[in-house]
Amino acid sequence: MKKLYDIVIIGAGIAGSAIARELSRYDLKIALLEKEADAAFGVSKANSGIVHAGFHSAPGMVKSRLCVRGNYLYGELKDELDLPFERKGELMIARGAEDEEKLEFFLKQGNQLGVPDLKIVRGEELRRLEPQLSDEITAALYAPSAGVINPYETVYRFVQNAMQNGVEFFPDSEVVAVAEGIVETTEQTFETKYIINAAGLNAAKIAEMAGLHTFDIKPRKGQEYLLDRKASALVNHVIFPLPSKTSKGILVIPTLDGTVMIGPSAEDGRDDDTTTNDVFDAILASTRTIIPSITPKLLISAFAGVRPVATGDDFIIGPTGVKGFINVAGIQSPGLTAAPAIAEAVVAILKKNGDLLLNKKSDFIAYVPRHPKARTMGKEDLSRSVALDPHFGKLVCRCEHVSEAEIRQAVREGASTLDGIKLRTRAGMGRCQGGFCTYRILEIMAEELGVPMTELTKKGANSALLAKDLKNDR
Ligand SMILES: Cc1cc2nc3c(=O)[nH]c(=O)nc-3n(C[C@H](O)[C@H](O)[C@H](O)COP(=O)(O)OP(=O)(O)OC[C@H]3O[C@@H](n4cnc5c(N)ncnc54)[C@H](O)[C@@H]3O)c2cc1C
The missing domain is CATH 3.30.9.10 (D-Amino Acid Oxidase, subunit A, domain 2)
Known part of the structure; x- marks a missing residue:
């Protein structure tokens, strides 16, 4: 059965997720599609995490303008999205x-x-x-x-807030065909007025599926x-x-x-x-x-x-020869910095086209729930948190001081793989690289998700971690 949408965004990296959050201010039916098991598993997972000041690229390039604006916008987003960001x-x-x-x-x-x-x-x-x-x-x-930011947590906060505001997120949904107003994934078919191609390294392939051969990546x-x-x-x-x-x-x-x-x-x-x-x-x-x-x-x-890197070395953001198909491609550095401004640029394109009603929601939720971290809490805050939730008192990752409460919150916010937990909480990223905490994390995930540990994966399909449940299979 086809699903009917106003906008389908392909790719849940920093660009697609920022666009989803910005568009969720409006009364629109939006789907965010991602081929991997979770958001932030593409280019946005592995970068330098710098919010650049923006003096590197020449005036006149799209990336220069959007970099400076994106840097400014992170100042506003820090509080709304509880972002790990410091100038x-x-x-x-x-x-x-x-x-x-x-x-x-x-x-x-x-x-x-x-x-x-x-x-x-x-x-x-x-x-x-x-x-x-x-x-x-x-x-x-x-x-x-200029500042530094945690890039994957930023993606997760954009997705989380977009979902709070009604955006539907479809992980494990690889786009395999695109035509005017139609997006077909490995799972289902979407009918939509607009398609936004934010597929990172695959953006040229997605454009080609729509019949466009205007750039290479x-x-x-x-x-x-x-x-x-x-x-x-x-x-x-x-x-x-x-x-x-x-x-x-x-x-x-x-x-x-x-x-x-x-x-x-x-x-x-x-x-x-x-x-x-x-x-x-x-x-x-x-x-x-x-x-x-x-x-x-x-x-x-x-x-x-x-x-x-796209042909021409600049971002490619704009409408195309295919009705309703918008490219957000070639988002190389400073794409992380520019993402909030890229999202504004997409809204401006939709407004200019004028064929989609962009009514602002009166009940838009700007703020995500806070993400308290045992690692950065003072003694008093930690005692208060433990009183509210005893799981804050149990350290799971000792290298990075990640508590059980944070692992459980990450699962409740959508982490379904070990890498998803790692990127959201830092558990397993320290000196021992998960040697001590991985098994405990899997136990907590199995409990929260209500699945056997043997079903858990590192990063989705074909990355199972345990051949058998060591505890319940002695
Ligand atoms: C080494 C390095 C350092 C960098 N340092 C910085 C920096 O310090 N500051 C900065 O501003 N920028 C930096 N960048 C650039 C920045 O990381 C990128 O610009 C940004 O992450 C690109 O985001 P994206 O959303 O376009 O791509 P991605 O994060 O790759 O998102 C695209 C998503 O689309 C999904 N996808 C692909 N094909 C399909 C399909 N067929 N169906 C469904 N989904 C699909 C992918 O799985 C992926 O999740 C750096 C990049 C690198 C590589």
């Missing part, structure tokens, strides 16, 4: 007079684009901001509006390396070198969780998530020219993500 500021560094001229260029470009409070810092002011910087660094462009892989919390004393801001043509360079990033990330690489044509020693060595060497006190001993884990 730590970023520094683009220079070594000597020639580099400093380039900083002047980016300062001018940033000012043109409306990036707030940009300035060039030198000498003592620079050392005060970053005491561990290499002596070779002579100046930096300082952008206090080329993968560009980025390896990232996470350093122990001990490294957090070494860096206060996101630090960039001067950019190259294809990337913003190797960065040093103080994450929200107290670790430090170094990377990413920029490997054109690579579409896999492997990490390699040679790239680590190159990233480490480059990082040590910025902060010499960073050592290989600090490394705790590694991952890789793949940027969807």
Whole structure:
């Protein structure tokens, strides 16, 4: 049986989920489709987590305008969506007079684009901001509006709030065919007035299903390396070198969780998530020219993500030759930053088209329920939380201080796989990488979901974790 919708969004990454949340302000029937078992399992899962200030790209590019606006909007969204987001500021560094001229260029470009409070810092002011910087660094462009965010939690909050406001989310629903007003998934067929193609690395394939052959998506892989919390004393801001043509360079990033990330690489044509020693060595060497006190001993884990780079190197956002089919494609960096502004741009396109009634709901819920975390609570708050829910008193992940209450809340908010729990709570992301807590998490998930442990998976189909239930099968 066909399902009737106003809008079907393909892809529950940061772009699709932000669009779903923004559109949920209006009286519309909306479906958000995702091929994976959960949201945030695509490009939005593996990136640097920076909300860029927005001085990197040239005025006139779609991504420049949306980056600056997106950065601003995260300030408003932080409270509404209880987002893990902090404006730590970023520094683009220079070594000597020639580099400093380039900083002047980016300062001018940033000012043109409306990036707030940009300035060039030198000498003592620079050392005060970053005491561990290499002596070779002579100046930096300082952008206090830049921040760091937890990218997957942000996706989950957008989806959660969209669902609070009536959006229907369909995980495990791979789109296999598209025609004007029709979207067919592996599960069912949707009839809809609008289709929004936010399929990340698959956006060109989805457009082709609709008969559009206007752009390609080329993968560009980025390896990232996470350093122990001990490294957090070494860096206060996101630090960039001067950019190259294809990337913003190797960065040093103080994450929200107290670790430090170094990377990413920029490997054109690579579409896999492997990490390699040679790239680590190159990233480490480059990082040590910025902060010499960073050592290989600090490394705790590694991952890789793949940027969807579209023909023309810009975002492709807009209506197409197929009626009702809107592309949100080529969302490479700074897509995480720009996502809230991308969502506004999609609403503007729908308003301009004028064939869909966009009545604002009077009962729109702007706020998600709070997400208290044992890790960040003071003693008094923790005692209060334990009194309300004793599960806060039971630590499941000792490395990351994640309580049983947080695991249970994650399941109740939609996590159905071990990776879904990990991304929502950080359980299993610490030093021991889940060695101690995985079994307990599975027990809690089985209880909450009312399924045998043997049915639980790491990340959906073909990733079962247990051949038999060790506890009930002795
Ligand atoms: C290494 C790296 C570092 C980065 N760092 C930053 C940064 O610091 N700051 C920043 O702003 N940006 C950064 N980015 C860019 C940012 O991560 C991306 O722009 C953003 O995540 C893209 O989001 P998306 O929603 O377009 O894609 P995705 O997150 O991939 O979402 C698309 C979704 O569509 C689903 N899908 C695909 N095909 C189908 C189908 N047939 N049917 C149903 N669903 C489908 C996918 O499973 C996926 O979940 C970085 C990227 C990389 C790779």
